[in-house]
Amino acid sequence: MDSVRYDREPAAPRVPLALKILIAGGFGAGKTTLVSALSEVRPLQTEEVLTGAGIGTDDVSGVEQKSTTTVAMDFGRITINDDLQVYLFGTPGQDRFWFLWDELAFGALGAVVLADTRRLADCFPSIDYFEQRGIPFVVGVNCFDGSRRFGLEAVRDALDLDPDVPLVLCDARDRQSGKLVLISLVEHVARQRGEPVPVG
Ligand SMILES: Nc1nc2c(ncn2[C@@H]2O[C@H](COP(=O)(O)OP(=O)(O)OP(=O)(O)O)[C@@H](O)[C@H]2O)c(=O)[nH]1
Ligand SMILES: [Mg+2]
Numbered sequence: 001m002d003s004v005r006y007d008r009e010p011a012a013p014r015v016p017l018a019l020k021i022l023i024a025g026g027f028g029a030g031k032t033t034l035v036s037a038l039s040e041v042r043p044l045q046t047e048e049v050l051t052g053a054g055i056g057t058d059d060v061s062g063v064e065q066k067s068t069t070t071v072a073m074d075f076g077r078i079t080i081n082d083d084l085q086v087y088l089f090g091t092p093g094q095d096r097f098w099f100l101w102d103e104l105a106f107g108a109l110g111a112v113v114l115a116d117t118r119r120l121a122d123c124f125p126s127i128d129y130f131e132q133r134g135i136p137f138v139v140g141v142n143c144f145d146g147s148r149r150f151g152l153e154a155v156r157d158a159l160d161l162d163p164d165v166p167l168v169l170c171d172a173r174d175r176q177s178g179k180l181v182l183i184s185l186v187e188h189v190a191r192q193r194g195e196p197v198p199v200g
Helices: 031-038 095-105 117-133 152-159 175-193
Strands: 017-025 047-049 068-070 074-081 084-090 110-115 137-142 167-170
Touching (some): 017 031, 031 074, 031 110, 031 175, 095 117, 110 117, 110 175, 117 152, 137 152, 137 175, 152 167, 167 175
Parallel strands (some): 017 084, 110 137
16 A cells, blocks of 8 residues: 655644733723724624713713723734734723733733823823833823823823833824834833844
8 A cells, every 4th residue: 555655744833923912091092992903803892881870980071972891801913924923902991890900911021001191090000000010011192083182291291101111192093003002012022121122
């Protein structure tokens, strides 16, 4: 009987390296919007309708148009090349879901904290969380239509950010804008680790 001979073992299937990045920030800052804009696959979302039951708990001042909220997480994926994928995890924005954060943050490369200048203080808990755990983060100021524009230095002062934490303007609805935020995070992580900053 003929037998097939292999000179070499068949190649093992390639498993791409996966980087995990968190998209955090206060209630309604645009986390779900950013994950959706960036993801190449239909994002997994856990949106629930804001109802009268949330009155007194869900502070929608400044985002009165908001009709849903994330109750567990958002998930999206970006393929960089055959060897590298980025997994995006959007956090829930409300305090009552804090218990999920440690699971979501486990093994993360770093985080994007989205800030809305109409409700800047809402991103303090996210910043505190990452600072306390030594997780590198950048802050993206999501420029909502009609919100007052502030200079980056004024926002940096208001957030009391360390000088080395990157602060960038962005539009969470825009893929290219979101990519620039992710690139600033990857560069920040590389600088912190003393590794060469990736080019392009
Ligand atoms: N004009 C404008 N609207 C935006 C932008 N980003 C988000 N929105 C809108 O703002 C609302 C809130 O956005 P979400 O992405 O749900 O915010 P979130 O941070 O995920 O909210 P929670 O999960 O409830 O904390 C949605 O109606 C979005 O369409 C933006 O950059 N500009
Ligand atoms: Mg959300």
